[in-house]
Amino acid sequence: MTKHLQPASVAYILGLLCAAGGMLVFGDGYAWRIAALVGLYAAASIGFQLIFGRLGLLMLAQGALFGLGAYATAMITAHLGLDPWFGVAGAIGLGAMVALAIAGPVARLESHYVALATLALAQLVLLTATHGGEWTGGSNGLYGIPPLSFAGIVIVEGPALALVSWCGVLLSLVVAAAVTGGSARARHATIREAPLVAAALGIDAARARLILFPVAGALAALAGALQAHGLGVVSPAVLRFDVMITVLAIAVIGGRGSPWGAVAAACLLVPLPEVFRELESYSLGASGAVLLGVLVACPGGVDGLIRRALPDRTDTLPPVQPLRFGTETLLAEHLGKSFGGNRALADLSLCLEPGSITGLIGPNGSGKTTALNLISGIVGADTGHLRIGDRDLSGLLPVRRAQAGLARGFQHSVFPSELTVLQAVSAGATLGQGRAALDLVGLTARHDVPVGSLGAGETRLLDLARAVATQPSVLLLDEPAAGLTASERARLSGVLETLRRAGLAILIVEHRMDFLMAISDRVVCLVAGETAASGTPDQVRADPRVRAAYLGREAAT
């Protein structure tokens, strides 16, 4: 990663400095108050970007977490009489805790249920505040919340209020960069756009959520708490869906996932209803129209436009970090699976030894892909056991199997389009390991192009490299030669040969017999879910059952 700022970031900083200069010269009390409000929305929206933009979850409780922060500090200072800074700290803690509680159960759900569950949570918080009696002040809310003070200065208005708010923005930017920078970007993009691939690479989505949710909640609550101290009052209005809508609009208009874009969009969007106060309905309707327009015409938002004008400098090639593969044997015993009443695979036993290539063949529908899915854990097995070395993998999630040394390539691979080749290949590894994997498949020269600009054959090789970069013991490949040109196939054979010599145990499902028979040490042939033959390529080729299955199929087609 580069240590220097990207050109776009420099542009954002210059823009903000200009705005700050303008405020110092022309700003009146009202303008400073709006500037403070802009900062609060920017901070809450930066938090929202982590979940919505990075993890791709439509979490609709960010507005409620904002309001929760406001209420928390109001209650801590008003009821307990503690110092306002304690209130802010308490609010941050509460916001983080509530978001953490959401992260586990809610974030596992599908996106339409994430939206509903978080919406229901927000409604519950609103109901609690409205009917909380003296404790929350009911529908009137709480008054007389003491302002923050720092070094004897009471922060109630003007530049001081805006400064505190924008310190919150600065903090949000730093925290967001810390949790999403470097290799985290590729990990989050893979979790978001290709969850199965992420799991197969050993990228722990649950862990990513347990980090990003509390950070997002803490930032929302911080913003809400600062608002409560700035206004001196808090009422159920802070919990209305309008706050959430504004945050969502800022995130989309700013550019999904971009913290700086959120800051820019907050500067554009938040002052609108304040400036056109008497036209409140028009301005909210107008934000709806802008939101729709951005979705349709400019999905990258403000940040997308700025980065198109000022492209990021791509990573320089990191030094190679040599790949060290595990040398453990995968043992599958009596794996079986039925779908409905349909037996897809029966009693498959395999032994994949270090430094060997096993080919898995069979006519269409004979259970080859089911076998790969059972081994990698995408589909749970009905019967049988699986172990790598002396570790039992039966019943483990795909991500745990990957972490135990099992890697998998995909027939229809997905790469997050925002990544460069080097970032994409390093999703489950370090950049140095990714570089080594690129060297291996011969794509190093293409390291800084967007992953979408690779050809079909190169994309297949990149998929292989991405799996290899995780330094597995066992590698499963699903039709790696499909769609490759003759020269790419030759390159693939060379790569597989290198990996075998490096000690990997490799299982390949493949239709191209010439290719597979030439590189395999052993071949297993499935027919209708049963193991019809297994042995050296020559033995399997000569097996009458295999010949019947294939000739029968060819005669039929």
Place this chain on the structure above:
Amino acid sequence: MIETALHLLPSTLALGASYALVALGFVLVINAVGAVNFAHGELVMLGGVIAVGIASVLPDGLAAPGLIVLPGVLLASAAAGLGLAALAYLPLRRAPPVNIFISTIAVGLIIQHGVTAGVGPEPRLGPPLAPGLDQSTMVIMVAGVAIAAVHLLLSRSQFGRMLRAAAQDPDMARAIGVPVGLTIAASFALAGALAGTAGLLLSNQYFVTPSDGANLMLKAYIAVVIGGWGRIWGAAAGAVLIAVFETLIAVWLSYAVAEAALYLAVFAILAFRPQGLFGDTEGRRA
């Protein structure tokens, strides 16, 4: 207690029947495009506003003002449904569903604040269906006819079969010659018409307020969760259940408790019926 419940039965069933129409339209769009229509509540509200508008130009003393405005409401709300499809779905049909979630939120904002700016934020009373007859009974009857019509349309007509085929597997449906674009447009129009009818039915007993939409949408959303994602009649049944639940708890305790209990029930369903939550296509392909 039982006496109270019996006394409340007609109005509870009327509310349930109206909710069922809302939920039906909501789930039709989910099935057609695989996305949640956050503007669905605004379509309901819009139907109520249109009903109030048409009724205001009718002469006084009509026997059935609500029934007279119904055709106009149906047409106008079907057009609103089509307009929603044109704005929020059509330009984004190749984008991930979450973009359509957001675009419908955006169109909902435009409708809500457009109506507020146009006619003002205050609640309005809609026309009674037929002033001489019991409103709850009339609501149940009109909703019943609408539900029966939808049932016939979906189960008996060629169009209904195409709609269901397109919802189950759009690619396959397209391959066998179903005009998927047309069925999607029809789903939006039907959803709009059902929502508008519900708006008219609710407008006399519960007023019409431009900010009603979000709450109605949430009820429909919950009804779909109760009924099972994408199950048309499950959603309708879920909606009736919500109305009964709400009314009973509200009578026993308070409306706030009823609402809170409903949201807690959502968590319980999502937590304890996870097997029903993963039947979708999203995130499946690697």
